[in-house]
Amino acid sequence: MQRTTFALLTAGLLALCAAAPASAHHSFAAIYDLNKPVTVHGTIAQVKLTNPHSWFYLDVKNDKGEVERWTFEAGTPSGMIRNGFKPNEVKAGDEVTITAFHARDDSQNMGMLKELKTADGTTYGLFGAQEQREAQPR
Numbered sequence: 553m554q555r556t557t558f559a560l561l562t563a564g565l566l567a568l569c570a571a572a573p574a575s576a577h578h579s580f581a582a583i584y585d586l587n588k589p590v591t592v593h594g595t596i597a598q599v600k601l602t603n604p605h606s607w608f609y610l611d612v613k614n615d616k617g618e619v620e621r622w623t624f625e626a627g628t629p630s631g632m633i634r635n636g637f638k639p640n641e642v643k644a645g646d647e648v649t650i651t652a653f654h655a656r657d658d659s660q661n662m663g664m665l666k667e668l669k670t671a672d673g674t675t676y677g678l679f680g681a682q683e684q685r686e687a688q689p690r
Contacts, residue, residue, distance in 0.1 A: 580653075584625075584664040588654040592622055596646045601629040601639055608642075608665060610650060624652050624665040637676050647671045 594612035606626040611619045626632060633639070642648065648670055652663030668676045 580625075580664055583655060584653040585656045586653050588656075589651065589666075590654045590663055591649065591651045593649045594622065594647070596642060596644050596648055597621065598644055599642055601632070604628060606632060608648075608650065608668065610648065612661075620661050622650075622661040622663070624650055624663050626665040632676075635677065642668065642670060642676075 592610060592612045594610040596608065597611050598607075598609040600607040600609075606629050608624040608626060610622040610624065612622050614620050627635075629639075648668055650663075650665055650669075651667040652665045655662040666677070670676075
């Protein structure tokens with residue numbers, strides 16, 4: 553009886569551990585609307601290069617002059633680095649323009665980052681391995 557109970561508990565624990573990573577990953581199409589592009593200009597508040605996806609937090613002034621925090625989900629850190637992005641290249645206080653796909657939930661200031669352009673015109677394409685970093689002429 554004890555051996556069977558131990559085997560069932562072990563199997564259940566292994567099943568839970570195997571399911572945890574799958575539940576953490578999501579479909580971009582479930583959260584973001586590819587038919588709702590958005591472009592915002594603001595100041596980087598924070599950059600998080602963490603797995604499974606990176607995040608850019610941007611302070612943007614709305615039509616009333618109030619600062620709103622926007623959140624943009626990006627690719628994996630390793631994928632972004634392969635595409636030419638270097639850690640600490642874009643940091644808090646930097647002015648940027650971000651083009652993204654807005655979240656399906658319109659009440660959220662959130663999007664899936666497609667392109668990030670710095671004040672000096674450097675553009676980072678962060679949506680998939682097919683895009684490469686382009687240095688724009690100054």
